[in-house]
Amino acid sequence: MMSQNKPVEEDCHQKCKEYLSSLFGESTSEYFLSPSSCSKEIPSWLSQLKDDMKDHTSALFLWDAIRQHSTQILQESNTEPSMEITNEIVRRVTDWKTLKKQDHLMHLLGVKYMFRCAQRNQVISALLLQQNPLFDYGINNGPN
Missing domain, CATH: 1.20.5 (Single alpha-helices involved in coiled-coils or other helix-helix interfaces)
Known part of the structure; x- marks a missing residue:
């Protein structure tokens, strides 16, 4: 059963990775997707966000901040022709x-x-x- 789900999971992981890369760029998507402990380049906006949050880090707050950032990117890309x-x-x-x-x-x-x-x-x-x-x-x- 586990071997049958693995190709589906890999395909889903690849599609999510491509989608995140298109929204945030390669480095940001790698940062969120990779569970490895090796040092990766943290995007400047994410570093600023972490500094602003200080001790109030929560998944909900982080999710809202990322949503606001992606909304800002979308609004900038939808400029007037x-x-x-x-x-x-x-x-x-x-x-x-x-x-x-x-x-x-x-x-x-x-x-x-x-x-x-x-x-x-x-x-x-x-x-x-x-x-x-x-x-x-x-x-x-x-x-x-």
């Missing part, structure tokens, strides 16, 4: 609307062309039938 990016988005939307309108107009032109071709063919068929009536093979009259 630059004017160039905004203009590019507006240009693409405008281009898409223009292309959509042109495509619709091309479709309407195709429909109009098909309608006029059908009308023309109907007129030609009526004219041909009027000028050249169908030959009567005597099918309707029966044998004489």
Whole structure:
């Protein structure tokens, strides 16, 4: 049973490690994930946090501090897009609307062309039938 859970645990550990690395960076995630006693470089913000906490270290307080730090990182990464990016988005939307309108107009032109071709063919068929009536093979009259 233990050997079956090990690959799942390793996969979960790897995914957690990647996620923490993307949020806090490699050194900070290694600091929290590695249980080894070897000295690791402690991030400056974590050292400052420990100094501020002094003797009031608790898991809840540490967790709240880390949550606040990650929220700050997320807020900094969600800055307003630059004017160039905004203009590019507006240009693409405008281009898409223009292309959509042109495509619709091309479709309407195709429909109009098909309608006029059908009308023309109907007129030609009526004219041909009027000028050249169908030959009567005597099918309707029966044998004489």
